[in-house]
Amino acid sequence: MRMIKAEGITKSFGSLMVLKGIDLQVNKGEIVSIVGASGAGKTTLLQIIGTLDKADTGTVFINNENLSILNDSRLSDFRNKNIGFVFQFHQLLPEFTALENVIIPALIGKTKESQAKSRAKELLDMLGLSERLEHKPNELSGGEKQRVAVARALINNPAVILADEPSGSLDTENKEELHQLFFKLRDTLGQTFIIVTHDEHLASITDRTIHMRDGLIVGTQPLAV
Numbered sequence: 323m324r325m326i327k328a329e330g331i332t333k334s335f336g337s338l339m340v341l342k343g344i345d346l347q348v349n350k351g352e353i354v355s356i357v358g359a360s361g362a363g364k365t366t367l368l369q370i371i372g373t374l375d376k377a378d379t380g381t382v383f384i385n386n387e388n389l390s391i392l393n394d395s396r397l398s399d400f401r402n403k404n405i406g407f408v409f410q411f412h413q414l415l416p417e418f419t420a421l422e423n424v425i426i427p428a429l430i431g432k433t434k435e436s437q438a439k440s441r442a443k444e445l446l447d448m449l450g451l452s453e454r455l456e457h458k459p460n461e462l463s464g465g466e467k468q469r470v471a472v473a474r475a476l477i478n479n480p481a482v483i484l485a486d487e488p489s490g491s492l493d494t495e496n497k498e499e500l501h502q503l504f505f506k507l508r509d510t511l512g513q514t515f516i517i518v519t520h521d522e523h524l525a526s527i528t529d530r531t532i533h534m535r536d537g538l539i540v541g542t543q544p545l546a547v
């Protein structure tokens with residue numbers, strides 16, 4: 323089943339054309355990696371798919387919903403319910419505990435606090451963090467912080483998790499553990515992922531790798547979906 327479809331995406335910053343016509347489809351339960359040199363447009367594309375930025379032309383569909391025609395308030399609601407983000411730096415709120423950080427998107431989505439907390443505990447438990455619920459970000463290791471960020475991304479059962487160099491600031495061991503976690507979430511929850519990465523090993527084990535250069539997709543491996 324197709325989960326995401328982007329068609330004819332272009333984007334310029336001033337006179338600089340950063341995306342020159344991107345077409346991309348991702349199926350439910352697929353883990354797709356996007357690779358390419360610095361400046362190729364990977365983050366810009368991910369932000370557009372994630373509705374954090376707008377394309378100049380083209381359309382993005384997620385779950386058959388045409389995001390290009392939603393107004394800002396419908397778009398933020400859609401984003402909250404359907405898209406989970408994991409960034410290179412965890413972007414957890416420093417004043418809040420792990421548990422509190424994870425429930426924030428659920429509270430924004432008007433889930434009852436008791437319900438959000440029990441779901442968050444389930445997720446943090448699944449990610450091996452049941453002993454860290456009350457820790458603040460500066461009391462967590464780098465790998466733990468990234469797993470809290472993954473739990474936060476999962477809390478509203480999103481259609482897709484968009485990850486921008488999620489293991490970019492982790493050491494080898496934590497990196498490997500985070501990558502395994504993505505596959506476990508796919509296998510147990512059917513979670514769909516698009517992951518921008520410079521990590522060749524991760525790219526080599528994803529279901530599909532999209533190569534970008536100068537604002538274009540220049541190759542896909544394997545070719546057939």
Ligand SMILES: Nc1ncnc2c1ncn2[C@@H]1O[C@H](COP(=O)(O)OP(=O)(O)OP(=O)(O)O)[C@@H](O)[C@H]1O
Nearest residue numbers: 335336338340358359360361362363364365366367
């Ligand atoms: N807000 C912006 N204003 C102006 N130029 C921008 C802006 N955001 C990105 N760019 C430019 O767009 C191009 C693509 O940037 P993007 O961040 O998408 O690259 P990337 O492939 O993610 O690179 P990296 O691997 O270094 O993260 C770059 O040349 C960048 O300088």
Ligand SMILES: [Mg+2]
Nearest residue numbers: 364365366486
């Ligand atoms: Mg980038």
